[in-house]
């Protein structure tokens with residue numbers, strides 16, 4: 192690639208409707224992986240003090256990152272596009288106050304943090320119980336780095352710290368918690384003092400204002416040198432705090448209402464810190480990317496922790512498996528992880544010669560410390576509580592075990608759905624069947640009962656026999672790591688369908704693009720006549 196031009200700075204004005212707006216245009220990246228920077232050189236009087244898409248340094252955010260691909264082969268047009276977009280955006284801010292307010296409101300926490308003398312220290316928020324009124328501050332230290340965590344649960348703090356490889360200490364500080372269903376009111380300027388905070392909160396939500404005043408009328412907060420508050424709003428959490436006057440706080444230790452009075456008067460000039468709160472609890476982490484409920488409070492069992500099961504478990508834990516008071520992710524597999532497994536398993540060398548179930552549990556817990564994960568290094572045949580779950584995933588990929596589980600499900604008449612997922616051939620395709628008490632096909636319904644054939648397939652797929660290998664006295668089917676990843680993705684998609692109310696189509700097939708196989712329709716299967724497993728006598 193030819194060397195690109197160096198950084199260039201241009202100064203000029205944007206031709207906005209109300210008048211010219213002086214800006215500086217900086218192009219550092221002529222590949223346009225980053226948009227050219229446009230910053231305000233001065234702020235004409237017709238621009239409001241608090242603007243959406245303008246940060247504290249006056250940089251304009253005129254395109255959302257990744258929203259537009261600028262043409263690296265036509266830089267003049269690319270730069271003109273940016274200037275046009277910035278002009279349109281500023282005109283819209285000036286012309287339409289509703290647009291400005293809606294845009295600031297929807298990203299209020301981001302605006303909240305900026306425009307302070309010093310950048311705020313990030314404070315992580317754990318899983319905050321809805322009814323909690325205060326939470327504790329914990330400090331997690333790793334080397335030079337220090338993170339604050341606000342959590343209701345010391346156990347959560349310890350689990351998170353262990354995941355981070357950090358040391359954790361509980362501080363004496365508490366943070367007062369509130370919630371409101373009213374989106375934050377957009378002020379002309381963000382509050383900088385305690386008095387400005389009071390005025391703003393009162394104009395936003397009277398109940399919230401009353402709650403904060405009540406807390407300031409009780410003596411607990413006067414035991415701290417700093418008062419901290421976090422408010423859950425419909426657009427996210429916002430936090431703030433202020434230092435307390437050391438002499439007065441001790442003097443008024445038993446008459447907190449006098450301290451509150453002081454805050455409404457001379458003490459109101461106290462500088463307000465607007466905190467940068469980042470949700471880090473499991474409720475946020477697992478639901479952020481979904482438009483439906485995650486696996487919170489569900490008991491899910493994965494049978495088989497080999498190639499398929501390890502990727503299935505890794506997907507399920509990301510979908511919230513094992514979170515919530517009732518949630519459990521149970522992993523069942525009797526085998527140890529050998530060198531022959533490593534090439535297509537989610538675990539690597541650190542897990543060698545450990546039980547697959549135990550090592551997988553340890554790794555998933557290290558990654559997702561909120562989850563409750565159990566390992567059972569035993570055969571599924573010995574597991575008494577198998578159906579005490581909301582979902583069972585059969586990821587063994589072994590027909591005999593799948594048939595056994597299918598038989599057991601039918602015999603017990605359980606309502607717990609059983610999701611079978613497997614790989615066929617040398618990874619040419621992956622298949623899954625969702626079987627439950629709704630009356631569709633069972634696992635054995637995939638074979639046609641025919642006395643003249645041994646295990647005649649209902650849906651033939653492979654045109655040629657798969658390649659088999661043996662190492663020692665064990666036969667195995669070679670396939671690449673992509674196959675169990677595909678199988679896990681298929682299973683995860685069906686679990687997501689179930690979470691949205693319907694796992695259909697309940698029988699799904701995905702094939703590799705260049706595989707020479709027969710096609711099978713994705714469908715809800717009916718039972719097979721004469722199926723020895725599910726046919727009623």
Ligand SMILES: [Zn+2]
Pocket residue numbers: 632633634635636718719722723724725726
């Ligand atoms: Zn059947």
